[in-house]
Amino acid sequence: MSATPPSRKYWDTSTSDTVATALGERGQTDGLRVEARGLQIGYAPGEFVVDGLDLTAEPGTVTTLLGPNGCGKSTVLKSLSRVLTPQGGTVTVGGHNVHRLPPREVARMIGMLPQSPLCPQGLTVGELVARGRHPHQRRWMRQSEKDRQAIGQALEHTNTAALVDCDVSELSGGQRQRVWMAMVVAQETPVVLLDEPTTYLDPAHAIDILKLAKDLASQGKTVIMVLHDLMLAGTYSDRLVLLKAGEIVGQGSATEVLTQEKLAQCYGLRAEVWEDPRGQAPVIVPRGTIHLNE
Numbered sequence: 121m122s123a124t125p126p127s128r129k130y131w132d133t134s135t136s137d138t139v140a141t142a143l144g145e146r147g148q149t150d151g152l153r154v155e156a157r158g159l160q161i162g163y164a165p166g167e168f169v170v171d172g173l174d175l176t177a178e179p180g181t182v183t184t185l186l187g188p189n190g191c192g193k194s195t196v197l198k199s200l201s202r203v204l205t206p207q208g209g210t211v212t213v214g215g216h217n218v219h220r221l222p223p224r225e226v227a228r229m230i231g232m233l234p235q236s237p238l239c240p241q242g243l244t245v246g247e248l249v250a251r252g253r254h255p256h257q258r259r260w261m262r263q264s265e266k267d268r269q270a271i272g273q274a275l276e277h278t279n280t281a282a283l284v285d286c287d288v289s290e291l292s293g294g295q296r297q298r299v300w301m302a303m304v305v306a307q308e309t310p311v312v313l314l315d316e317p318t319t320y321l322d323p324a325h326a327i328d329i330l331k332l333a334k335d336l337a338s339q340g341k342t343v344i345m346v347l348h349d350l351m352l353a354g355t356y357s358d359r360l361v362l363l364k365a366g367e368i369v370g371q372g373s374a375t376e377v378l379t380q381e382k383l384a385q386c387y388g389l390r391a392e393v394w395e396d397p398r399g400q401a402p403v404i405v406p407r408g409t410i411h412l413n414e
Contacts (some may be wrong), residue, residue, distance in 0.1 A: 150212035151179025151342035152229065152310045160208035161192070161199050161366075168207070169195045177359075179310075181199045182333055184353045186377070187363035188387050194235055194348040196363075197315050200344065201232040213311055216271040219301060227255035231309035235316050235346075237300050239288045245299050249274055254308035274306035277332055279325070289335040293320035301329055305336070312336055314345040318352070330356040354378055354401025362386055374401040384410055 161170040170192040183329040186192040186395070190234050198204035200211055202218045213229050221229075239248055252274065252336040253267045263271075275281040278298045288296060297320045304312060318326035319391060326349075334356055337343045347353040353360060354374030362370040362377050364386045370377045378401070383389045390408040 150394065151337075151340045153178055153212075154311055154342055154344065155212045156200065156209065157212075158198070158209035159196070159199060159206050159211070160194050161204060161206045161377070163196075165207070168366060170199075170214035173366065173368060175211070175361065175368070177342050177344050179342045180337055181358040182337045182345065182356060183359045183361060184345045184347050184357040184361060185361050186221065186347065186350065186353055191363040191386075192366040193363055194315050195366075197232070197313050197344065197346055201313050202226045202229050203232070205300075224255055227307070227309075229309055230311045230313060231304040231319055232313040233300055233315060234306045235319070239296070241289065243288050244284070244300075245275075245280060245286050245288055245291075246271070247278075248288055248299060249284075249302045249306050250309075252303040255307065270306045270308055274302040277305055277335075278302040279328065294322060294325060297321055298325065298329070301332070305332070309341075311342045313342070316346050316348065318349065325336050350378055350383075350404055351401055378402045378404060 140200065144398070147368065154175075156175040159170055159173040159175075160168050161173075162168040162291060175196070182324040185196060187193055199206050200218070202211075202223070205219055213276075216224050216229075217273060218230070218309075220290050249271050250263070252334060253263065253270060268362070272281070275284060278301050280295070280298050280302050283291065283295060283299065288299060291299065297317070301314075301317060304314070312333070314376065317333070321329060333343050335346060337358070345353075345357070355375070360371065360374055360377040361368055362382060372384045375395070378393060380391060380393050383391050383393070383404070388410045389406060390410050392407060394403040394405065396403055
C-alpha cells in the first residue's frame with residue numbers, strides 16, 4: 121500500500137518549501153540527545169513539583185516515565201518541550217538550551233503529544249494533521265510534495281487515512297488520539313514526546329501506537345513517553361524512569377525498575393513480579409495495596 125493517501129481536494133491545494141532546522145540546513149530528523157540537569161519545576165514561585173531532577177534520553181531509544189498520579193511525569197515532559205519554564209536547572213536538546221531558542225526552532229526539534237490536546241472547531245482530520253508541517257513551512261507558502269508525503273505517511277502509520285475528511289469533533293476519543301499522534305508523526309522532529317499516548321485507546325490500537333513509538337526510535341529519533349500501564353511500558357521501552365514526588369527512585373531496564381520493592385515504594389502496590397522466560401518485560405500480578413504512610 122502506498123504511504124500517500126488517494127488524491128483529495130485538500131492535498132491538491134498546497135505546496136511549500138521546508139526551512140532549515142535549528143541545527144543547520146541539513147533538515148535533520150535523526151534523534152538528538154535530551155538532557156535535563158538539576159531541574160526545578162513548579163506552578164508557583166518556590167513551590168516545586170519536581171526538584172533537582174537529572175535525566176538523559178539517547179537517540180534511537182524509547183525512554184518512559186512512570187510513577188503514581190501527581191508525581192511530576194507530565195510536568196517534566198512540559199519542561200522538556202519548553203511549554204513550562206523551569207525555575208532552576210537546564211534542558212538541552214542536541215546541546216542547545218531549548219528555553220533560549222525561538223519557539224519555531226523548538227518546534228522543528230521537538231514534537232509533543234500533550235495529555236489532553238484541544239482542537240479548534242471545524243477542522244478536518246487532514247487539516248489538523250497538516251498542522252504538524254507548519255514549523256517547516258514559510259508563511260503564506262503552500263505545501264510541498266515532501267509535506268504531502270509526510271502527512272500521508274503519518275495518516276497511514278496511525279491508521280487514520282480513512283478519516284481524512286472527517287470533522288475532528290465528530291470522532292471518538294480513541295480516533296482523536298490517533299489523529300493527534302498522526303500530527304506529531306507528520307512533524308518529523310528528531311525528538312518525540314508522548315504524554316499518555318494510549319489514552320482512550322483499545323488494547324489493539326494502544327499496541328499499534330507503542331509499536332509506532334518503537335519504530336520512530338528505530339529510525340534514530342529520541343522518544344520520551346509517559347505511561348501508566350507498567351507491563352506495556354516494560355515491553356515497549358528501552359529505559360524506564362520511575363518517579364515519586366518529583367524525584368527519580370529508579371531507572372534502567374524493565375527488570376531493574378519493575379521490582380516488588382520499587383512497586384511497593386512508589387505505588388503502594390503489593391504485587392508478584394515474575395521473570396518472563398522469553399527475556400521480555402517482567403510479568404506483574406497485583407495482589408493488593410499497601411498504605412504508604414504506615
